Amino acid sequence: MLQVKNLKKSFKSGDTIVAAVNGISIDVKDGEFASIVGRSGSGKSTLLSLLGALDKPTSGEIKVDGQDITSLHDRELIKYRCQRIGFVFQGYNLVPNLTAKENVMLPMEFGGVSKNERQKRAQKLLDQVGLKADKQKRKPAKLSGGEQQRVAIARALANNPKLILADEPTGNLDSQTGEMIFDLLHSLSKTEKTTIIVVTHDQAIAGKTDSVFKLKDGKLDKRNK
Amino acid sequence: MNAVTRGIRNAFRNIIRTSSIVIILGLSMGLALSMLIANKAVGDKIVAVKASVGNTVTISPAGFSNFSQVNNALTTSQLTKVNSLAHVTQLSENLTDRLTTIGSSQTSNPFGGGNSSSSNNQTSLSSPVTLNPDSGGGGGGRLFLSGGGGLPANFSPPISIIGTTAPNQINGTDITISSGKSINGSLDSNNSLISQDMASKNNLKVGSTFAAYGANLTVAGIFTTTNRGASNSVIISLPAEQRLSGQSGEVTSAIASIDSIDNLSSATSNIKTTLGSSADVVSSVDQANQAVQPLNSVKSISLYSLIGAIIAGGIIILLTMVMIVRERTREIGVLKAIGASNLRIAIQFMTEAVTLTLMGSAIGMALGAVAANPITRLLVTNSTSTGTPGVGGGGGPRVGGGGRGAFGFVRNNFSSIHAAVGWNIIIDGFIAAIVIALIGSGVVSLFISKVRPAEVLRSE
Ligand SMILES: Nc1ncnc2c1ncn2[C@@H]1O[C@H](COP(=O)(O)OP(=O)(O)O)[C@@H](O)[C@H]1O
Numbered sequence: 001m002l003q004v005k006n007l008k009k010s011f012k013s014g015d016t017i018v019a020a021v022n023g024i025s026i027d028v029k030d031g032e033f034a035s036i037v038g039r040s041g042s043g044k045s046t047l048l049s050l051l052g053a054l055d056k057p058t059s060g061e062i063k064v065d066g067q068d069i070t071s072l073h074d075r076e077l078i079k080y081r082c083q084r085i086g087f088v089f090q091g092y093n094l095v096p097n098l099t100a101k102e103n104v105m106l107p108m109e110f111g112g113v114s115k116n117e118r119q120k121r122a123q124k125l126l127d128q129v130g131l132k133a134d135k136q137k138r139k140p141a142k143l144s145g146g147e148q149q150r151v152a153i154a155r156a157l158a159n160n161p162k163l164i165l166a167d168e169p170t171g172n173l174d175s176q177t178g179e180m181i182f183d184l185l186h187s188l189s190k191t192e193k194t195t196i197i198v199v200t201h202d203q204a205i206a207g208k209t210d211s212v213f214k215l216k217d218g219k220l221d222k223r224n225k
Numbered sequence: 226m227n228a229v230t231r232g233i234r235n236a237f238r239n240i241i242r243t244s245s246i247v248i249i250l251g252l253s254m255g256l257a258l259s260m261l262i263a264n265k266a267v268g269d270k271i272v273a274v275k276a277s278v279g280n281t282v283t284i285s286p287a288g289f290s291n292f293s294q295v296n297n298a299l300t301t302s303q304l305t306k307v308n309s310l311a312h313v314t315q316l317s318e319n320l321t322d323r324l325t326t327i328g329s330s331q332t333s334n335p336f337g338g339g340n341s342s343s344s345n346n347q348t349s350l351s352s353p354v355t356l357n358p359d360s361g362g363g364g365g366g367r368l369f370l371s372g373g374g375g376l377p378a379n380f381s382p383p384i385s386i387i388g389t390t391a392p393n394q395i396n397g398t399d400i401t402i403s404s405g406k407s408i409n410g411s412l413d414s415n416n417s418l419i420s421q422d423m424a425s426k427n428n429l430k431v432g433s434t435f436a437a438y439g440a441n442l443t444v445a446g447i448f449t450t451t452n453r454g455a456s457n458s459v460i461i462s463l464p465a466e467q468r469l470s471g472q473s474g475e476v477t478s479a480i481a482s483i484d485s486i487d488n489l490s491s492a493t494s495n496i497k498t499t500l501g502s503s504a505d506v507v508s509s510v511d512q513a514n515q516a517v518q519p520l521n522s523v524k525s526i527s528l529y530s531l532i533g534a535i536i537a538g539g540i541i542i543l544l545t546m547v548m549i550v551r552e553r554t555r556e557i558g559v560l561k562a563i564g565a566s567n568l569r570i571a572i573q574f575m576t577e578a579v580t581l582t583l584m585g586s587a588i589g590m591a592l593g594a595v596a597a598n599p600i601t602r603l604l605v606t607n608s609t610s611t612g613t614p615g616v617g618g619g620g621g622p623r624v625g626g627g628g629r630g631a632f633g634f635v636r637n638n639f640s641s642i643h644a645a646v647g648w649n650i651i652i653d654g655f656i657a658a659i660v661i662a663l664i665g666s667g668v669v670s671l672f673i674s675k676v677r678p679a680e681v682l683r684s685e
C-alpha cells in the first residue's frame with residue numbers, strides 16, 4: 001500500500017545543508033505493522049512527517065495506494081491528512097482545553113462527520129482503547145501519560161485511516177505502560193486492518209513488528225524480516 | 226463543538242489573563258466611546274449654536290468694552306445710513322447707562338469704571354440683585370472688590386438703564402410683558418419697562434412712578450425674562466434715554482437685521498464701509514464662529530482621543546492575539562497534523578478575539594455611558610474658561626449693551642450640552658469593536674498559516 005522511492009529531504013540551517021532523509025526507498029504492505037529504528041538524528045521523524053504529508057520532500061516519490069502524494073495540492077493534502085492518516089506522537093499532543101472525548105471527535109469534525117455520529121464513534125473508540133467512561137470527560141491534564149496516549153490512539157483512529165504513523169509513542173512512558181500501549185497498537189492493526197508504522201528506540205518492541213527498517217544518517221541501513 | 230464554540234471556550238482558558246485583557250480593552254473602549262459621544266454632543270451643539278444665531282449684524286463703537294462703556298459713541302445720524310442700506314430690514318439702536326441708587330454708598334465703587342457720562346445718574350430704585358461677596362458666584366455673578374473688604378451695609382449695585390428702539394428684548398433675549406404694555410422705542414416719553422424682580426423689590430405696579438436722572442419715570446409694563454442679568458434693567462425708549470442722560474444723538478450699540486442669511490456677509494461689509502473705522506461691525510455668524518471656537522477645539526481633541534483610543538484598543542487585541550498564537554504554536558501544528566485547514570483554525574482564533582473584544586466592549590459601554598457626560602463637561606469647561614471674551618464670567622451687574630448679547634446666549638447654551646448615549650452609538654461601538662477584533666486576528670491568521678505541522682514531531 002505504501003511505496004517510497006529515493007526520497008530526499010534536506011534542511012538549510014545557516015550555511016550548511018542537512019540531508020535529514022537522503023535517498024530512502026521502502027515498501028510497506030497493506031495491514032503490515034512496521035517499525036523504524038535508528039539513532040537520534042538518523043531521520044526517523046523526518047521520514048514520518050513526509051509519509052504523513054506534514055512536510056514536502058525535496059525529491060523522490062511517495063505512493064499511497066498507487067497515488068503520489070508529493071504532487072497533491074494544499075486542499076488535497078489537508079484531506080489526505082484528515083482521512084487517510086492517523087498520527088500518534090511521543091508527547092501525546094492532545095488539545096489541552098478539550099476533554100478526552102472532544103479530542104477524539106476533533107478529526108471527525110474536520111472530516112465533516114455529523115455531531116451525533118462523532119459522539120457515538122468517539123465513545124466507542126475510547127471504550128476500545130480502554131479509557132473508562134468517567135475519564136472520557138476529563139481534560140488531558142487530569143489523565144496519566146498512558147491514558148493520554150490511549151486517547152491519542154483513539155483520535156488517530158477516528159476517521160478510519162488506512163495508515164497510522166506513530167513517532168516514539170512509548171518514549172515518554174515507563175516500560176510497562178509502554179508495552180501496554182504497544183500491544184494496543186498491535187491488536188488494533190489486526191482488528192482494524194490498519195497499516196501501522198511505528199518509530200521506536202526499543203529493540204524489544206521493534207522485534208515484535210512484522211518488519212523493521214533501520215535508518216542511519218538519513219539512509220536505509222538494513223531491513224530486517 | 227466546532228471552531229466557533231472552541232474559540233469562545235478558549236477565550237476563557239486563562240481566567241486571570243482574560244480578565245486583565247478585558248479590563249484594559251474595556252478602558253480603551255470606554256474612552257473611545259466617551260470621546261465619540263463628546264464629539265457628537267459638541268458637534269451637535271456647534272450646529273445648533275450656528276443655526277440659532279439668526280442673521281443680524283452687531284454694531285458697536287470701535288474699541289468698545291464692557292468695562293468702560295462710555296467712549297466715543299455712535300450717533301443716530303451715522304446709523305440712519307445703515308438703516309437705508311440694502312437688505313437691512315430693521316435696525317435696533319441702544320444707549321446703555323448705569324444708575325446708582327440714591328443714598329447708596331458709592332464713594333468707592335467696587336466695580337471700578339462704569340461711571341456714567343451724566344453726573345446726575347441717580348435713581349430711586351434699588352437693585353433686586355443681592356450680592357454676597359463671600360460666595361463668589363452667588364447672587365448675580367462673580368464680584369471682585371478692589372482693595373478687598375466688605376460692602377457697605379446700604380450698598381445697592383448699579384442698575385442698568387437701556388434706551389432702545391427695540392424694547393422687546395434685552396441683550397438679544399426676548400422679554401415677555403407680564404402686566405401693562407410695551408413701550409414705543411422711537412417715541413420720546415417717560416414710560417418705562419421694569420422687570421418683575423425690580424417691581425417686587427421696589428413695590429412698584431403698572432402706573433407707579435420712580436425717579437431717574439432727576440425726572441419721574443412711569444412704569445408702563447412689567448416683564449419677565451430668562452436672562453438673569455436683565456432683571457436688573459430698566460428699559461425706556463432710545464430718544465428718552467438720549468434726552469435724560471444728556472447724550473443727544475448718541476448710541477452705544479445697534480443691531481441690524483438682515484433679510485436673509487445669504488446676504489449676511491455682503492450686508493456686513495456694506496455696513497463696515499458705511500461706518501468706517503468708527504465702529505466694530507460683527508455679523509451673528511462671525512460672532513457664533515468666535516463663540517464656538519472653544520467648542521471646535523473640544524471637538525478636535527475628542528476626535529483625536531477617539532482615534533487614539535481605537536488604535537490603542539486595536540493594538541491591545543492584536544498583541545494579545547499574537548501572544549496567544551505564539552503560545553499555542555504546537556497546538557496549531559497538531560490541529561493541522563490531524564486535518565484542520567488554516568481557515569478553520571483562523572476562524573477559531575478570530576472567534577476568540579471577537580469574544581474578548583465583545584467582553585471588553587461591554588465594559589467599555591458601561592464605562593462610556595457613565596463617563597461620557599462628566600468627560601464632555603470637563604472638556605467644555607476647561608476649554609471655554611480660557612476661551613473668547615464674553616464666554617466666561619458674566620452675569621448680574623454686568624449688563625452689557627445689546628451687542629454683547631449673543632455671546633452670553635452662546636455661553637448659557639454651553640452648560641446645556643448633554644452627551645447622550647444613543648443606541649446607534651452603542652451599535653457603532655460594537656461594530657467598531659468587531660472590526661478591531663477581526664483586523665487584529667486577520668494579522669494573526671498570517672501567523673497561523675506559517676505554522677509548519679511537521680514542527681509537532683520535533684523536540685518533544
Ligand atoms: N526543520 C528542520 N530544520 C533543520 N534541521 C532539521 C529540521 N528537522 C530535522 N532536522 C535535522 O535533520 C536530522 C534528522 O532529524 P530527525 O528526523 O528529527 O531525526 P530523529 O527523529 O531520527 O531523531 C537531524 O540532524 C535534525 O537536526
Ligand SMILES: [Mg+2]
Pocket residue numbers: 044045046167682
Ligand atoms: Mg525523532
